[in-house]
Amino acid sequence: MSVFKGEKLNIEIYGTSHAEKIGAKVSGFPKIKIDEENLNSVLKRRCPKNAVFSTKRNEPDEPIFEKGVDNGVIDGDFEVVIYNKDVKSSDYNELYARPRPSHADLVRYLKNGEKDYRGGGEFSARLTAPLCAVGAIAKQYLYQKYGVEILAYLSSVGKVNGKSYKTDEIEIEEIKSCHGDFPSLSNSREMIDEISSVLSAGDSVGGVVECVAFGVPNGVGGSLFEGLEGKISNLVYSIPAVKGVEFGDGFDISKAFGSVANDPIRIENGEIKIVKNSAGGINGGITNGNPITMRVAFRPTPSISKEQYTVDLETMQNVSIKIKGRHDSCVAVRAVPVVECAVAIALLDCILKEKEQ
Ligand SMILES: Cc1cc2nc3c(=O)[nH]c(=O)nc-3n(C[C@H](O)[C@H](O)[C@H](O)COP(=O)(O)O)c2cc1C
Numbered sequence: 001m002s003v004f005k006g007e008k009l010n011i012e013i014y015g016t017s018h019a020e021k022i023g024a025k026v027s028g029f030p031k032i033k034i035d036e037e038n039l040n041s042v043l044k045r046r047c048p049k050n051a052v053f054s055t056k057r058n059e060p061d062e063p064i065f066e067k068g069v070d071n072g073v074i075d076g077d078f079e080v081v082i083y084n085k086d087v088k089s090s091d092y093n094e095l096y097a098r099p100r101p102s103h104a105d106l107v108r109y110l111k112n113g114e115k116d117y118r119g120g121g122e123f124s125a126r127l128t129a130p131l132c133a134v135g136a137i138a139k140q141y142l143y144q145k146y147g148v149e150i151l152a153y154l155s156s157v158g159k160v161n162g163k164s165y166k167t168d169e170i171e172i173e174e175i176k177s178c179h180g181d182f183p184s185l186s187n188s189r190e191m192i193d194e195i196s197s198v199l200s201a202g203d204s205v206g207g208v209v210e211c212v213a214f215g216v217p218n219g220v221g222g223s224l225f226e227g228l229e230g231k232i233s234n235l236v237y238s239i240p241a242v243k244g245v246e247f248g249d250g251f252d253i254s255k256a257f258g259s260v261a262n263d264p265i266r267i268e269n270g271e272i273k274i275v276k277n278s279a280g281g282i283n284g285g286i287t288n289g290n291p292i293t294m295r296v297a298f299r300p301t302p303s304i305s306k307e308q309y310t311v312d313l314e315t316m317q318n319v320s321i322k323i324k325g326r327h328d329s330c331v332a333v334r335a336v337p338v339v340e341c342a343v344a345i346a347l348l349d350c351i352l353k354e355k356e357q
Contacts, residue, residue: 002122004235006349011134017119017126018089023066023081024130030352032141033073039063042136045337046129049181053195053333056326058086059126063133080133084126091325092118097313098321103302104240115313125240125331128338135341138348146351151175152211152339154184155295157191157330158198165210165293166249172214183336199329202322204301207332209339211294213347216281218289220350227285228292228350235346236296239338241331244297248280263290296339298332 004011008028015022043061048054061082068078097115099105104123108114119126142148153175155164163170163185174185182188191207198205221228233245253261256278263276274290281292303323312319328334 002127002238004238004345006345007353009345009349009352011345013127013130015084015127015130016121017084017124018087018121019084021081021083022126022130023079024134025077025079026068026134027077028352029074029078029134029137030141030145030356031073031075032137032144034065034069034137035140036072038140039133039136042139042337042341043129043132045179045183046132046334048328048334050192052192052199053182053328053330055328057088059129060085061129074137080130082129082133087119088326089118092116095321095323098310098319099313100302100321100323101308101310102299109313123240125328125334125338128239128335128341131238131345132338132341135338135344138344139340142344142348142351146217146355147215148347149214150211150340150344150347151214152183152209152336152343153178154182154191154332154336155208155210157184157207157332158194158205160187160190160194162187162191164295165212166252170212175212179336183333195330195333202304202306204304204327204329204331206300207298207330209296209298209332209336211292211296211339211343213281213292213343216287216289216292216347217351217355218287220347220354221282221284221286223285228282228287228346229285231350232292232294232343232346235342236294236339239296239335239342241298241301241335242296243299245294247282247292247294249278250280250295253278292343294343296335298330298335301328301331303327 001012001014010027012025047061064081066079066081068076095117105117139150155162178185184191195205229247236245261278263274263278266273266275274288277290281287281290305322307320307322309320
């Protein structure tokens with residue numbers, strides 16, 4: 001079980017990749033009528049779509065509210081359950097006691113002696129399904145009550161770049177329109193070709209997901225430990241395979257001069273405006289009224305069919321493995337809605353504390 005203890009929200013995500021079910025127990029959530037169509041559409045975006053970039057594991061991911069929801073209305077603590085329906089544990093027979101390099105297998109052994117790595121257990125990205133169920137409803141609440149829209153897209157795959165908020169003007173409608181088969185704003189064909197050629201070589205490839213939160217009120221967050229970048233990053237780093245998070249111009253800002261990196265402040269039509277957004281909508285850990293912009297780096301999938309070196313923990317010998325089974329070849333593709341949902345949970349928790357005391 002993994003627990004998020006926020007300022008107001010408490011979320012326990014339970015289950016494993018090959019268990020009968022996975023789910024989330026949630027407390028501290030505000031009252032809301034769930035838009036089921038929207039919830040299902042977010043979960044569907046996370047589902048595998050295409051054998052080139054996704055696992056062939058076919059899970060329908062139907063959320064079932066077992067507690068705390070009456071006539072579609074959340075009013076207090078609730079639990080959402082998703083049954084695993086397409087489990088194939090035999091794929092992992094040859095991996096018994098042979099940890100997959102860069103997956104969580106070896107650290108599971110070092111921490112608690114586990115040698116059975118079927119489906120990655122509780123470290124599997126299956127657990128991002130209940131995270132998305134909760135995050136999708138958080139997104140609904142933020143939109144209905146505050147007009148906040150949190151939208152992500154795939155900005156690069158390996159060395160193939162698509163549109164980025166760093167170099168391009170990006171409109172809300174444009175991001176929404178890419179939430180079909182492949183979630184990039186440009187160069188989708190080139191990205192898919194890249195994944196396809198990497199897959200034929202028995203390998204995998206990483207990618208960058210960009211996320212923009214439009215309409216976040218100013219004044220959310222605080223100094224030091226209360227800083228919003230840290231609170232959002234905490235949630236985003238809980239997504240498996242995330243190895244980097246940056247806001248605004250991120251690491252590039254370290255190469256700029258202050259005169260270029262600073263965002264000028266002006267009065268326009270009687271209102272204070274920050275007319276550039278290198279800071280990514282946050283100064284001093286607090287939202288400044290501009291969109292929050294962030295980039296999330298996903299590593300290449302650890303499970304690849306190319307030969308790799310590992311150890312046999314039973315015989316304590318060096319061995320090599322070729323991983324069979326059903327794996328995503330570029331996890332960043334399916335991670336796009338997961339990033340939106342993680343950001344939504346972080347923002348909702350801060351907003352509930354600050355605006356709804
Ligand atoms: C949407 C998504 C799908 C994933 N699919 C796979 C997969 O099919 N095979 C795999 O080995 N890792 C997959 N991963 C990544 C692993 O879960 C992750 O690398 C592993 O738990 C170790 O965690 P770490 O990379 O954060 O250190 C996926 C991650 C995400 C977000």
